[in-house]
Amino acid sequence: MEKFAKSFPSKPLGAKTARPWALAGVVGSGNLEVLMERGGKPSDAMECHVETSIPGYKASWLAALADFAHHYPAGGTKVTINDQGAPPVLVNLRLRQAYDHLTKGDK
């Protein structure tokens, strides 16, 4: 297991979201779950907490999270991840799914 936390600069999230939190993905082999919540601090950063069963890939994680924070206005969100060996492309997909669900709701 490896555990780390870091905040990434990101444009602030809109004042209103469809939901206070959103969950994407499942903790299964090669998969992960992303919980995205309002109320992260400060409002111009995406606060990330990662727990992964595969140690040794911190650099890839930081790059994937920084990339998402750069492309989406996710400042003021708190992102918590439980991972069971998902590849970076899936990490990005789940972040986008969680973000869409948070901002736009079920549909």
Place this chain on the structure above:
Amino acid sequence: MTGAILFHELTARQRIAALVDPGSFSELLPPPERITSPYLAQLGIPVSFDDGLVIGRARIGGKKIYLAAQVGQFVGGAVGEIHGAKLTGLFKAAARDKVPCVLIVESGGVRLHEGSSGEIAIAETMRAIFECRALKVPTIAVIATDIGAYGGIGILSTCCDFRVMTEHGRLGISGPIVIEKWMGKKAYDSGNRALVWKTSGGKTKYLLGDADLLVHDTADGVREGIARFLGKSSPVSLASVKARQKELAKRLKKFGATSDPEAVWKGMGVRNIEAASLASGPEFAALAKRGK
């Protein structure tokens, strides 16, 4: 939205969204509460925010229900202390509020990493189910995925008033690999999918009366199946238990010596095995006059 997608391909949360009245689901102990397994964390195994079980209140066709869905992809949907406590609490709440309780099953049984607390949780949930049944509060298990219902969850499912299954669902106590390990590959080949499904799959379970209804592998099919039982209950009495015991003795006498699952299908009234193999849900049920 998800009506056309096969039910067994959805995740637990998608299953709930596809089954209940739009917007009616309110989750109890949702992910932000972070009630996760302390045992998995100690063992260095990733935890999940819902510990593999999504529970809450919802409505189906306007009727209030308590609803739980197991997450099969997370440690096989297995029951640990938190997962089990959520399950027990939900059925207890159902008994307290006299609201029907529906469990979307997808579990291999108890989580071995936290075996004792999982076993105790299953026993406590069974007690809560029987509390519901004594009060005539309907309890319904939906078994619709190939992970199915095995081990303690197999037993727990059969404690409910009714079981709704699809042909993808499987129901049993020891799983196919366990049986093969103990009895040998000659006695039971767990790699033979046709054999596995013909002995523990939804169609066979329906023929034998272990499943009360066989539905199509869609959210619409499952929802209609659940709706059919929301106003009913099946009493637990000495007479009903004795009658069931008699049925089982008869079944053992009739099929106990056979090693051919098709003989069981024929014995339960299926005339055209090939047509029945291809049919699904209600069409299968129509082809098979269940030995009554």
